[in-house]
Amino acid sequence: MDGNFFLKELVKEDSKIIAQIYNKNFPSIKKFILLNSGNTEDAEDIFQKSLIQIIIRYKREKFSISGDFDAYLMAICKNLWRRELNLHKKRVTNVEKVEVHDEYIDSSFALLEQKRQELFIEKFAEITGNCKEILTLFFAKTPYEEIVANTEYSSELVVRQRVFKCKKRLAELIKKDSRYNSLKEL
Numbered sequence: 001m002d003g004n005f006f007l008k009e010l011v012k013e014d015s016k017i018i019a020q021i022y023n024k025n026f027p028s029i030k031k032f033i034l035l036n037s038g039n040t041e042d043a044e045d046i047f048q049k050s051l052i053q054i055i056i057r058y059k060r061e062k063f064s065i066s067g068d069f070d071a072y073l074m075a076i077c078k079n080l081w082r083r084e085l086n087l088h089k090k091r092v093t094n095v096e097k098v099e100v101h102d103e104y105i106d107s108s109f110a111l112l113e114q115k116r117q118e119l120f121i122e123k124f125a126e127i128t129g130n131c132k133e134i135l136t137l138f139f140a141k142t143p144y145e146e147i148v149a150n151t152e153y154s155s156e157l158v159v160r161q162r163v164f165k166c167k168k169r170l171a172e173l174i175k176k177d178s179r180y181n182s183l184k185e186l
Helices: 003-011 015-035 040-061 069-093 103-124 129-139 144-150 156-176
Strands: none
Touching: 003 015, 003 040, 003 069, 015 040, 015 069, 040 069, 040 103, 069 103, 103 156, 129 144, 129 156, 144 156
């Protein structure tokens, strides 16, 4: 079943599909959050917020998912959790300046971040296979020497140059898109 099937059933609030989404996805989302300074309750909150965010967005602007629903959901959960960690870090380290974050503002930022992620994924799909391969390794923080060992590149310098060119090409594709200006930092 494609991502749009789960999306449409989720919006209908079909309890069987929601249970299926939960059973299939929650363990990996929980693992990610536990490995990144969270607990089970945090994982449950983030999972629920992500489903609500998807439903609200779909009701506002009938979008479709071009890839796998599970990957899409995981990306949303990761973004929400990273934002939650950043908010927590600001609250803890800056005691004098306590910011109260409205749920609407949080969900607006989550939507903006989600749209940025979608634009990135869409443009990443448009670059060459070679660039996809090297940038995937680069974004996974694979050491340059390991990239040289596992590819046809002759040296770390060549890999660095190729990464630079591929990142530049990806950035150009993103900036040429009509959605880019509306998704820049607020």
